[in-house]
Amino acid sequence: MDMAELCRQQTNLTVKQIGLLERMQIVFPFLADLVHGQLKVYVPARKTGSLVIIAQERPRTIYMSKRESDYGKLQPAIEEPLVQDTLSTGIPGKGKREWTYGSLIDMYTYAIRDGNQVIGVVSFEVDGERLQIDGYPCILATAVDVLSHARKGVEPEQYRAVSASDGILITDQFSRIVFANAAAQRIYRVLGVGSLRGCHLFDRQLTRHICREIMERERPWQKELTAGNLTLIRRQIDLQEGGQLVRRIVILSDVTEVRAKDKEIRIKSAVIQEIHHRVKNNLQTIASLLRLQARRSQSEEVRQALQESVNRVLSISVVHEFLSQQGEEAIHVQQVMQQIFDLVGRNMADSQFTIRTEYSGPDVVLPSKYASSLALVLNELVLNAMEHAFAGRPSGKIGLAVQEDGDCWRLDLYDDGCGLPAGFNPRKTRSLGLSIVRTLIEGDLEGSFTLENDARGQGYGTHARISIPKPEREISSEVIQSLEE
Structure with missing residues (x-):
């Protein structure tokens, strides 16, 4: 449960006091990093003679041996004399406590007040x-000031x-x-500066090496500086x-290597x-040469074979076109499918034939590999449907349905054509297109492929069912968002 619910169940704190602790909770992880120590917050429990620990944070700026979390634990007040003393008097305390067997560490306690009441x-x-x-001692005094400042609410x-490599400066008023x-x-x-203590934060000696400042509008308290x-x-x-x-706290994070890597990546x-882009242009040039060769051929069979090759080349160029435009090594399957529908419809369909296309299911985002x-698989299947499914018909429909099934994507490319002939066995056919499809799915994609008539029987269309495992490296939500934009 969260801190507010824990307080409601285990303490007699008022709604106002719980709200105060919730506001202060924002700075607890920061304070643990700042003081290089574990932070705990104790409040009197509803059970007489007990304290409840409503917050616990471990520092990221120093190593502390792992211990079981005490969050939500009821602690007998008699076992925490230092905490109980500060709770009773409101006076800060300092003492020792056992961290591991035979090992003592320092413990500092400070009161959290609601008006004159220590809560x-x-x-x-x-x-x-x-x-x-x-x-x-200056760090501890600063931590107390941060606690007081957080009572009014702060920007998380x-x-x-704070990381162990971050520079921390603290100034007076x-x-x-x-x-x-x-x-x-x-x-x-x-940057050529020796002693920092006693210097003015904006002294020319400290700022003379700064050659560029960038302030973020959403974060006026943060700047990116280039110095030397x-x-x-x-x-x-x-x-x-x-x-x-x-008091003022300044935190300096050295991001030189990060920015250099960002530039290299860009x-x-x-x-x-x-x-x-160049691969796409080269593939389109090859397709143009094949088209030119097809026009000069006297054989209808040769022209048909060359036209199929044109579509295969262009289906690959579609992928490179998307990658050249968006700069991400991942693409939307739906977008590629639509491009293939357009390509095949434009190059293979008769002018009198009307083709309808549809897509259903979640949009799949895959690495370019x-x-x-x-894309080549879908192109071959669409070509196959255009060539065999709609003979003697004025119109037809081709669709792609996608389903997510655990660690796999299941794709169903279907049509409403005449279906497969009786006794058809896709594994025994000598069709080049289906051989390409099977090789790519079972070899490159490590999936499975079946070709079958609609469940209603022959004459109601064909279903090409593809199952491919999801890539081991999932596409991040940031990549998907950038693709959608």
Whole structure:
């Protein structure tokens, strides 16, 4: 259950007090990272003589051995004297507690107040001997100020997690740096700055290397800076009281390597798009040459074979066309299917023949490796239907139905034509198209393929049923969203 429900079930806190704790909860993960220690929040339980732990966060900025979570646990108050003392007096406490057998760590407790009433205690459990941070009392004082600031409600994104490699600067009300962690000193050392303590945050000495600043409109408290050879994300948290600055926290994240990789990916993506574009153009040139050859041929059989080859080449070019336009190594099967319907209808159907097409089921998004083979398969099946299913008919329908079945996609390409002849065995036929289909599905796509008449019998159409396993690497929702846009 969430913290609010836990408080309603196990404590006598009012709705207003629970709302206060919910607002403060946003900063709990940030505070655990800031103090490099485990955070817990205790409130008096409804059961006399007991405390309930309504929040627990582990730090991401330092290693702490794994322990079972105490969230939601009822704790006898007598076993937490430091917490009970702060709960009774409201005075911050400091002491020791056993972390593992024979190992003691520091414990700091601070009161959470609703007016003059102490409604809970936040504790920080810190391995001070291993930590050895110069100026650690400043970090604790800052954590208390953040807790007080969070009572009014804060922006969650502004207080997102801190990593061990992030630089942290803390200033006083005059923007003088009173604390700088080792990561911040390392970043500024690269920029030629020695000591940070006592410097003004906006001193020319600290800002002279900055050659570019980008501020996000949605996040006015965050900037991307280019300084020397570094690219930094600068996040600023101003802690105010009565409209006056009390303390400022600045978090610097070195994203130089990330931005370099992003640039490299963009360049490679542009090159890949250009390659797909050229492949598409080359395939269309080949198709044009085959068409020219077909027109010059005197044999109807040769012309028909060349026209089928044209459609095969163009069905592959459809995939490369999508990839060249959207720059993603994934495509929508529905879009490819529609293009194939259009190609075959334009190149193979008689001018007097009317073809209707339809698509049903979820839209399948596949990597280009699968899409190229599947496009060729669908092209062959549509060609086969156009050639054999509608003989002597003025119109016909071809559709594709897609179903998701666990780890597989099931595709049913169907028509309303004359159906398969009696005794037809797709595995014994000498049709080149069906041989290509079977080879691609069973070989490249590692799936299965069956060709059969409609359940109502011969004369009601044919169903080509394809089952292919889903790719091991699923297409992410971001890719799907970018494709839809």
